[in-house]
Amino acid sequence: MSLQRLNEVRRSFLADLEAAGSDAEALEAVRVRYAGRRSGLLQELTAALRELPNGEKRDYGRALNELKKLVDSQLREAKRRTAAASAAGSRPMVDVTLPGRRPPRGAEHPVHLVRRRIETIFLRMGYSVEDGPEIEDDWHNFEALNLPPDHPARDDQDTFYLPGGSLLRTHTSPVQARVMEEYEPPIRIVVPGRVYRRDSDLRHSPMFHQLEGLVVDEGITFGHLKATLETFLKELFHGVEVRFRPSYFPFTEPSAEVDITCIFCGGKGCGVCSRSGWIEILGSGMVDPRVFEKLGVDAERYTGFAFGLGLDRVAMLLFGIPDLRLMFSGDQRVARQFA
Numbered sequence: 001m002s003l004q005r006l007n008e009v010r011r012s013f014l015a016d017l018e019a020a021g022s023d024a025e026a027l028e029a030v031r032v033r034y035a036g037r038r039s040g041l042l043q044e045l046t047a048a049l050r051e052l053p054n055g056e057k058r059d060y061g062r063a064l065n066e067l068k069k070l071v072d073s074q075l076r077e078a079k080r081r082t083a084a085a086s087a088a089g090s091r092p093m094v095d096v097t098l099p100g101r102r103p104p105r106g107a108e109h110p111v112h113l114v115r116r117r118i119e120t121i122f123l124r125m126g127y128s129v130e131d132g133p134e135i136e137d138d139w140h141n142f143e144a145l146n147l148p149p150d151h152p153a154r155d156d157q158d159t160f161y162l163p164g165g166s167l168l169r170t171h172t173s174p175v176q177a178r179v180m181e182e183y184e185p186p187i188r189i190v191v192p193g194r195v196y197r198r199d200s201d202l203r204h205s206p207m208f209h210q211l212e213g214l215v216v217d218e219g220i221t222f223g224h225l226k227a228t229l230e231t232f233l234k235e236l237f238h239g240v241e242v243r244f245r246p247s248y249f250p251f252t253e254p255s256a257e258v259d260i261t262c263i264f265c266g267g268k269g270c271g272v273c274s275r276s277g278w279i280e281i282l283g284s285g286m287v288d289p290r291v292f293e294k295l296g297v298d299a300e301r302y303t304g305f306a307f308g309l310g311l312d313r314v315a316m317l318l319f320g321i322p323d324l325r326l327m328f329s330g331d332q333r334v335a336r337q338f339a
């Protein structure tokens with residue numbers, strides 16, 4: 001045994017290692033052959049140290065240690081490489097020819113669709129779209145609209161009151177009041193929005209949607225109201241007849257409720273229209289001069305008309321949706337049908 005022998009082992013180790021490449025089994029065989037505890041070559045070379053003449057022990061020992069370090073670090077490095085290679089090999093293959101995963105497609109909610117259709121009709125007639133707060137005060141929701149605190153019509157609108165005296169608006173009409181306070185006529189607006197009443201069944205939800213309309217200018221007559229609403233309704237519900245029935249609202253005088261011929265039976269009478277052939281669709285009227293006075297609009301100079309309708313109801317009619325609560329269930333399958 002000698003330094004020469006160490007060099008031979010060193011060379012053969014490096015050659016064997018290279019031959020094994022990244023084959024885990026071959027590498028293990030190399031490890032056993034050189035660094036094996038029982039009969040590895042390094043073990044044998046270490047044992048040989050004792051047999052050497054004292055003068056050679058130092059150099060031999062030093063070279064042997066070098067060789068041990070080399071074998072150890074090379075084996076470790078090779079092992080790391082094979083592990084990395086096999087991890088990469090087991091990764092699922094990417095098929096770049098597959099079509100990508102499509103993101104789920106959203107859809108507009110039926111109420112939103114109806115809102116935009118109605119807005120489009122009125123925008124073409126020269127109206128603008130306004131909005132207002134859902135948390136209102138008594139003045140705008142009631143008082144300014146000619147509904148004093150003891151007025152019986154307040155009972156029709158079961159109101160959600162909030163601590164501190166504010167309330168959830170029961171209709172979009174308070175926006176009429178806000179616009180008249182703020183702007184000089186001519187006014188031509190529609191106001192879509194959420195409204196709230198303590199009411200819940202097949203046809204009522206505590207939150208629903210209305211669209212308000214208001215026109216104020218010199219010389220506005222009931223004829224303008226009729227022509228506008230007839231044009232609007234015939235455009236929204238193609239081919240219907242429109243009729244006006246006298247009615248009452250505290251903030252309009254005279255007032256009218258407006259019906260269309262039933263879009264399901266064409267006016268013959270069916271379940272939807274309760275055999276009457278007509279479906280009530282909106283409330284309207286000439287702005288009561290007392291409302292003008294409360295809001296600082298010159299009632300001698302100006303007249304106007306207003307109307308309000310339920311967007312949810314229109315959506316149910318147009319799309320044949322049987323239960324109002326379906327629309328607010330958050331069930332995406334409802335909206336998806338309108339994509």
Ligand code: PHE
Pocket residue numbers: 170171172173212213249252283284285306307308309
């Ligand atoms: N605000 C009324 C309601 O909620 C509807 C309406 C609006 C009637 C404007 C007349 C004029 O029932």
